[in-house]
Amino acid sequence: MTVIVGTLAVKSTANTSHTITVPSGVTPSMRGLLAFGNNDSTWTSGTGVSSTGATWTLLNESQANNMWCSVWTGTGMTAGDTVTITIAGTGEAIAIFDYYTDEYSFDSGAGNVAVGNRGGVSQTTTTTGSLTPSSGQKCIIVALERTTAIPTVVSSVTSSGGETVTQIGFGEDSSGAEPDVSIYFGSFVASAAASRTATITYDDASGNGYAALIRTTALTSPRMPPADTRWARLRPLLVR
Numbered sequence: 001m002t003v004i005v006g007t008l009a010v011k012s013t014a015n016t017s018h019t020i021t022v023p024s025g026v027t028p029s030m031r032g033l034l035a036f037g038n039n040d041s042t043w044t045s046g047t048g049v050s051s052t053g054a055t056w057t058l059l060n061e062s063q064a065n066n067m068w069c070s071v072w073t074g075t076g077m078t079a080g081d082t083v084t085i086t087i088a089g090t091g092e093a094i095a096i097f098d099y100y101t102d103e104y105s106f107d108s109g110a111g112n113v114a115v116g117n118r119g120g121v122s123q124t125t126t127t128t129g130s131l132t133p134s135s136g137q138k139c140i141i142v143a144l145e146r147t148t149a150i151p152t153v154v155s156s157v158t159s160s161g162g163e164t165v166t167q168i169g170f171g172e173d174s175s176g177a178e179p180d181v182s183i184y185f186g187s188f189v190a191s192a193a194a195s196r197t198a199t200i201t202y203d204d205a206s207g208n209g210y211a212a213l214i215r216t217t218a219l220t221s222p223r224m225p226p227a228d229t230r231w232a233r234l235r236p237l238l239v240r
Helices: 230-238
Strands: 003-005 009-015 017-021 031-037 048-050 055-063 068-075 082-086 092-101 104-106 113-117 123-127 138-146 154-159 166-172 181-189 198-206 209-218
Touching: 003 166, 009 017, 017 092, 031 104, 031 138, 031 181, 048 055, 055 113, 055 209, 068 104, 068 209, 082 092, 092 166, 092 181, 113 123, 123 209, 138 154, 138 198, 154 166, 154 181, 181 198, 198 209
Parallel strands: none
Antiparallel strands: 003 092, 009 092, 017 082, 031 068, 031 092, 048 082, 055 068, 104 209, 113 209, 123 198, 138 181, 138 209, 154 198, 166 181
């Protein structure tokens, strides 16, 4: 299993187009997860993600009070590729975070992505929406928070089923200027086929928090054909 985590990209200039570079080691057979967000509510829904030879699919895009969040998955990327993010409407300063894996793909559509936000209430926690994974299925947590209380510390991340949550990556814009966004990736393996949510807790409160829970599907490695041993069995007869 390979997991390659990118570096949080801070795009502090308000533009309608931003780019990142796919990190070293990524191959076209991997699946990518990319999340980005801003620190105000003026974003016009309708973003896009593209890169040559790759296919990107929107998993979720929504407003969390004074923050817009967008989560995408891609396939067919190669290390060094340029990924372009476009934002409809006015230009925005955004933070972008990504990772890539050959272990699983990210499921899209109804029942596979469950989103929650703080609804503008100032608090330290954000809870995802609820979904029902299969027993043994890996679930991914994506969380964004907008706060000016730098640095942001993730105090805990829990699953409602009590499974152990493993952090995949975390990045924060620590510039003190826009976009003032942190992004977290984590995972857990469902212990039962039952409803699940996940809750992320930070050290400081704000009204702007987003959290998504995403089901995954394991990628199967191509099976090698069995070795042909016929000549090995015949060789002793041929050399006599």
